Amino acid sequence: MSIRRRLAVEIFTGIVLAAMASGPSWAQGTAAKPSSREEVQQALQTREQYDVHGLRFAADKSTLEPGSEALLDDIATALKNFPDWHLRIVGHTDATGSAEANVRLSLERADTIKAALVKRGIAPDRLMVEGAGQSRPVASNDTEEGKALNRRVELVRIADSPEAKKLLKAMSDYLAAQKALSFAYDANLQVVTNTDQKLGLASSGTVVLSRPDKVRATRSGGFVDTEALFDGKTLTLLGKNVNKYTQIETPGTVDQLIDELKDKQGLPLPGADLLMTNAYDELMEGVYDSKDLGSGVINGHECDSLAFRKDDVDFQIWVAQGEQPYPCRLVITSSQVMGEPEYSIQIRDWKSGDGVVTDDFAFKNATNAEKIDVKDLKQNISELPGHFIVGDEK
Template identity: 65%
Template sequence: MTTIRSARTVATRTVSRAALVLAIISIMPPIATAGETEAKTLLKAMSDYLAEQKAISFQYDTNLEVVTKDHQKLLLASSGKIEMGRPDKIRATRHGGFANVAITFDGKTLTLLGKDANLYTQVEVPGTIDHLVDELRDTLHRPLPAADLLLPNVYDELMRDVVDVKDLGSGVIGGTECDHLAFRAKDLDWQIWIAQGEHPYPCRYVITASQVDQGPQYSIQISDWKTGTDVVADDFGFNNATKAKQVDLKDLVDIDELPNHFSVGGTK
């Protein structure tokens, strides 16, 4: 009984301290305009750096929050790798608890491979990577991880509809010191951590659906960042090494971060 009472006392004190911190944060004066200017400058520098890179590869880990009808938050985690050659070649993998997927694009043909089922589908989508990103999101409903960060003008894409900007100082992601920036748009909040130094690549990107009940988040953390000659991928065509069976897109199930048995707006 004493142990339980002690644990409750510690918990109460911890919650009280947290509430005090939140109260202090809520009454702090707004960050100066200079902080907003600096944040925009840092984001623009990242955007310019990314646009200059002709070849990029990185590992990533994602977390996708979903909220049930009874307000329970569930976290779906996955990992993968992206290799990209501008302007029109990309290879991406994603492995999570519900899907093990590979995506290849050679400038003409998009191939989606479900590794566990050993099934694949192909779609003709000639064009650049930014065109592919739009097609995957709007037409095929199979968005790429970190898609916002792969476009040729990241700054303009991210700053669309932004109404508030904050420079939160520095943070450390995976051992790399980063500039931590926070932005508020009309329908969502987002944060980004940008590596300090001469290679200002994104280390973590978090999106919060502020207008959705419970504010679910999507986050991606980037590691093993490489550019230029350090990127080894040169063949972005589909190599059917496992003799996978070709099927229609509708028959290629469980290749999204949100698995098929999770029903949006439903009861599951």
């Protein structure tokens, strides 16, 4: 087995270490405090989740109570034995008090743990902190026992793969260098019903891009049949299924158009982040975990499989190997939405340079479509049909 493939296998054993701030264990409830540093290290290496007793905070405070020193020593020793490990320290609270105050308190507790480990010789850049407040309970806040379970500090072992970042950057640089590109795609938007049934809405389409300021995108599915054209000055959105269109004056580049559609109109282009000249920066914003999963095959092409995590989403991308490192598949999972729905886009028929057939990207209105206001057309070109309702966060 190659070194790279062996590393790809090893990273699948992500380590989650849960340390209770007070009260009994919230997971299996059977693990006692490790009696030796070796046992702490073994737990970090081999168990997906491990509850460590002994890290306790004073009520409504971020000050560690006495008795935590030995446990912190053990954790620091394990980190020193494995210098490639990185930890994400996440503070949690119960629902007592305001949500805003609990976010501050949970972050302060995470900072306390980080400072204690840094004091013990762990480099600060190996430790990340987050305050989740009361947003991710593991038990009911209606009882004192449940509240105690929710007051916790979680240490998550994370990966920071230079190779994954390098491969993603190479893809971004390649895309930015293409003056013209085109591809077809198949997309699937997964939704979760109020009975926890996962359903997929499938669509297909095409994208033709001519930098810096022209793009044509189509999308056709069971609920929608649309076309978007941009000629550097005017964006035209055509609902083919209703034979209506709207136009928005928005002169600028394709990058500026993507921001306009996403931030102001709520109508992102398919795989929009991949089309931007700074795709790497857009994709990597907020990423705290990166993995190189080795190789995979998409549409007969061998690809590098890369996985990344943010606070609100996970995304996995397959990048074609060879001289044209284009994206073959992208899967985005909403980790903070009930049911963890996902959106995937699989790319085929990739072309670039002279292989791309372009035109003037002007709207011809060959079907005598009726012009209407953009807000009236949105309901006819949305990814979701009207009777679907966006779900709650976790």
